[in-house]
Amino acid sequence: MLGHSALPQVEQGHLQSLFEKYVPYLIDVIVEGVVDGRQGEKLKTIVPQTDLNMVTQLTKMLDALLEGEVEDPDLVESCFLEALYCSLGASLLDEGRARFDECVKRLASLPSADTEGVWANPGELPVHTVDTTRTTWMLEQMVKIKQPVILVGESGTSKTATTQNFLKNLSEEANIVLMVNFSSRTTSLDIQRNLEANVEKRTKDTYGPPMGKRLLVFMDDMNMPKVDEYGTQQPIALLKLLLEKGYLYDRGKELNCKSIRDLGFVAAMGKAGGGRNEVDPRFISLFNVFNVPFPSEESLHLIYSSILKGHTSAVSDELTFCTLELYENIVQELPPTPSKFHYIFNLRDLSRVFNGLVLTHPERFQTVTQMVRVWRNECLRVFHDRLINETDKELVQEHIRDLVTEHFNDDVEVVMRDPILFGDFRMALHEEEMRIYEDIQDYEAAKALFQEILEEYNESNTKMNLVLFDDALEHLTRVHRTIRMGLGHALLVGVGGSGKQSLARLAAFTAGYEVFEILLSRGYSENNFREDLKSLYLKLGLENKTVMFLFTDAHVAEEGFLELINNMLTSGIVPALFPDEEKESVLSQIGQEALKQGMGPAKESVWQYFVNKSANNLHVVLGMSPVGDTLRTRCRNFPGLVNNTGIDWFMPWPSQALHAVAKSFLGDNLMIPAEYTESLVEHVVLVHQSVGEFSIQFLQKLRRSNYVTPKNYLDFINTYSKLLDEKTQYNIAQCKRLEGGLDKLKEATIQLDELNQKLAEQKIVLAEKSAACEALLEEIAINTATGESGPGMPHATGLGSRGDVSEEPCVGAERGIF
Numbered sequence: 001m002l003g004h005s006a007l008p009q010v011e012q013g014h015l016q017s018l019f020e021k022y023v024p025y026l027i028d029v030i031v032e033g034v035v036d037g038r039q040g041e042k043l044k045t046i047v048p049q050t051d052l053n054m055v056t057q058l059t060k061m062l063d064a065l066l067e068g069e070v071e072d073p074d075l076v077e078s079c080f081l082e083a084l085y086c087s088l089g090a091s092l093l094d095e096g097r098a099r100f101d102e103c104v105k106r107l108a109s110l111p112s113a114d115t116e117g118v119w120a121n122p123g124e125l126p127v128h129t130v131d132t133t134r135t136t137w138m139l140e141q142m143v144k145i146k147q148p149v150i151l152v153g154e155s156g157t158s159k160t161a162t163t164q165n166f167l168k169n170l171s172e173e174a175n176i177v178l179m180v181n182f183s184s185r186t187t188s189l190d191i192q193r194n195l196e197a198n199v200e201k202r203t204k205d206t207y208g209p210p211m212g213k214r215l216l217v218f219m220d221d222m223n224m225p226k227v228d229e230y231g232t233q234q235p236i237a238l239l240k241l242l243l244e245k246g247y248l249y250d251r252g253k254e255l256n257c258k259s260i261r262d263l264g265f266v267a268a269m270g271k272a273g274g275g276r277n278e279v280d281p282r283f284i285s286l287f288n289v290f291n292v293p294f295p296s297e298e299s300l301h302l303i304y305s306s307i308l309k310g311h312t313s314a315v316s317d318e319l320t321f322c323t324l325e326l327y328e329n330i331v332q333e334l335p336p337t338p339s340k341f342h343y344i345f346n347l348r349d350l351s352r353v354f355n356g357l358v359l360t361h362p363e364r365f366q367t368v369t370q371m372v373r374v375w376r377n378e379c380l381r382v383f384h385d386r387l388i389n390e391t392d393k394e395l396v397q398e399h400i401r402d403l404v405t406e407h408f409n410d411d412v413e414v415v416m417r418d419p420i421l422f423g424d425f426r427m428a429l430h431e432e433e434m435r436i437y438e439d440i441q442d443y444e445a446a447k448a449l450f451q452e453i454l455e456e457y458n459e460s461n462t463k464m465n466l467v468l469f470d471d472a473l474e475h476l477t478r479v480h481r482t483i484r485m486g487l488g489h490a491l492l493v494g495v496g497g498s499g500k501q502s503l504a505r506l507a508a509f510t511a512g513y514e515v516f517e518i519l520l521s522r523g524y525s526e527n528n529f530r531e532d533l534k535s536l537y538l539k540l541g542l543e544n545k546t547v548m549f550l551f552t553d554a555h556v557a558e559e560g561f562l563e564l565i566n567n568m569l570t571s572g573i574v575p576a577l578f579p580d581e582e583k584e585s586v587l588s589q590i591g592q593e594a595l596k597q598g599m600g601p602a603k604e605s606v607w608q609y610f611v612n613k614s615a616n617n618l619h620v621v622l623g624m625s626p627v628g629d630t631l632r633t634r635c636r637n638f639p640g641l642v643n644n645t646g647i648d649w650f651m652p653w654p655s656q657a658l659h660a661v662a663k664s665f666l667g668d669n670l671m672i673p674a675e676y677t678e679s680l681v682e683h684v685v686l687v688h689q690s691v692g693e694f695s696i697q698f699l700q701k702l703r704r705s706n707y708v709t710p711k712n713y714l715d716f717i718n719t720y721s722k723l724l725d726e727k728t729q730y731n732i733a734q735c736k737r738l739e740g741g742l743d744k745l746k747e748a749t750i751q752l753d754e755l756n757q758k759l760a761e762q763k764i765v766l767a768e769k770s771a772a773c774e775a776l777l778e779e780i781a782i783n784t785a786t787g788e789s790g791p792g793m794p795h796a797t798g799l800g801s802r803g804d805v806s807e808e809p810c811v812g813a814e815r816g817i818f
Helices: 007-034 051-065 073-085 094-109 130-144 160-166 189-194 232-246 297-309 316-333 347-357 367-383 390-407 409-415 443-460 468-484 499-511 526-541 560-571 578-595 605-616 631-639 655-666 673-703 712-789 793-817
Strands: 148-150 175-181 205-207 214-220 245-251 257-260 263-269 286-292 490-493 514-516 546-554 618-624 646-649
Touching: 007 051, 007 073, 007 094, 007 286, 051 073, 051 130, 051 286, 073 094, 130 160, 130 263, 130 286, 148 160, 160 263, 175 189, 175 560, 189 232, 214 499, 232 245, 232 263, 257 286, 297 316, 297 347, 297 526, 316 347, 316 367, 347 367, 367 390, 367 409, 367 468, 390 409, 443 468, 443 499, 443 655, 468 490, 468 499, 468 618, 468 646, 468 655, 490 499, 490 793, 499 514, 499 546, 514 526, 526 546, 526 560, 526 605, 560 618, 578 605, 605 618, 605 646, 655 673, 673 712
Parallel strands: 148 263, 148 286, 175 214, 205 257, 214 263, 490 618, 490 646, 514 546, 546 618
Antiparallel strands: 245 257
16 A cells, blocks of 8 residues: 555554544545435535545555654554545545544544644644645645645635745755746647756756756646647646656657656646636546645734734734725625626735735834725725726725724724825935835825826837826826836726826836837747847846836737736746757856855756846736727636736726816817817717717617727817818818909909099090091081082092091091090
């Protein structure tokens, strides 16, 4: 049964009798639900377990516990009972654990009444809580006998933190730690590449860590990889081969077999569901399985009040109690749903509240009222900012108000006063001054500070035409607070035009950080993205620059990009980012600095120093749109997007914001008369809000969504301004054209008057000439008549010649007229 080849006969006999006494009975209780021959309910396990799995785990635990010869039968039974709890009982859920404990105590004739105080398991040392101590002790036993171990539990039960803490305290002389974070897009190649990057060649086909060391691989979120069409998870299939056979196949053309020695495995995963898949039971059977329960309320109170007591002893117990009470209420009343997929509250969120509380400085927070007010701010930032509607937000506000009224009744008015804006940006433009986290009191003070910072930003960067309305100031302080925290990353969720990118840039400038952003081009692929990330990590680790990495959904050219982002959020580095030659270059540049900081000379220690330094200097800000199912799917596939970020959900702009933006863009427009500006602004706001209301009706009646975004509003104002300008220019052109026509008409009138005057003068001349001509004609007629009645030709001829001469004046007169 045990790995010991030659146990003393006496000890063998003890163990055989103990096995027969406990194991068959307890296996029946767990697997069949049979208690004392009566059929009851089967005990539930966190992952499916067979009786063979549990017995194998029992033998492994006995291997760890029974060191050397143990002749005392009572001591053997004590160790056997401990091994039972850590094997058969290890994977049971909380309800089953109580029944299992009852059965064991009855069989062992132990008292079943609860006793005060905490009893430590063998090998335990007193630490913060029983749960973390128990888990650490079990990890220690399993690593000692080189048995793979897996911790299974709900999100936020400190599986990762406890394991990382345990691995961190292992001897660096004998162990190298590799942390691998799984996501839905993790492939077997990713795992193999990561392993190969951390082992070196020993002989022709044998690989391993440097001689004398053991590589411990910690696999977090192990059940995240997606199930392919054949029903397998490729990374799990690869690891199963490695654990069972001890070798892998090279991915090159040769498909050489690579034996990997001196490996140890520790894994953690959540319960199946919500993007997490069932893992192959045959793979699980290679591990010892431990269920990590959610800490009891006493444990939580002990943890967080201890943190706060080190900072302020005045109200630590009351604030801890209020925080846990608020947390319990929120978890019960705001469960996750398809539209509220990110309503996942766990111990990480509690830790973020207390991280915010210890930012306070004794000089600025000297009274209970001030501490309670900052507590309210931290609770709002962690629990309230991610909520997606006013009903949920009001619920959280009500719970906070009730708790403050109950425990700090004298301070209710000051504590509950709005707005609540905290930050350390008062001295942002004075680099030599120390930054102090403080209450900014009101919007006007915050606006004055940020307006000055914005003007400074615009002088050295591409100009941003930002309107700092109240809602924008709130989001700005939230983003700034998040990225100013150690390992602080933010997920900003809002529709297009909400101001996510602009506010993030201004927050980064306020915090004194550089902004890093990828530039998409045709054919931009994961290889290009990796190259960009290399340059980012060289800035972080070698140049020691603090950088905000701004990444929006527009940058997701391939979903694989989010796999890398997920790794950056969870472990601080992208696995196998640097090839060996580049890694050597980095190590040579940072080696001396690492030695000065007390790191060992080994490559692994120097590399870990580079990774930690880069992670501490990196702040990732993700800007995502909530439209459609894309964000929900991404958050399910890449748990780091929710678990490792502070979420700020941008609500539709309130009336004050709409009014301020419209006034900013339209108030200075010279084409709008001053007396109409206010009415016009109110009308623009009314139109935008009414479209939003009608869109809700549109969705209810026709089941079709119409999204009304701030970008639509800005486009509406810009289109109006553009149209106003165009129409004004058109009207001016028409007026000028009309004026030109009128001028032409005036000129024509003047010319006509002149012509009429000339015509009048000519008419007089014509009348005179006509009169003279008529008189002449009459004279001619008379002379003609006289000549015809005369006797001789000559006289007639003479008359004729006179007539010829006398016609000329008449013709001249006619010409003068015409």
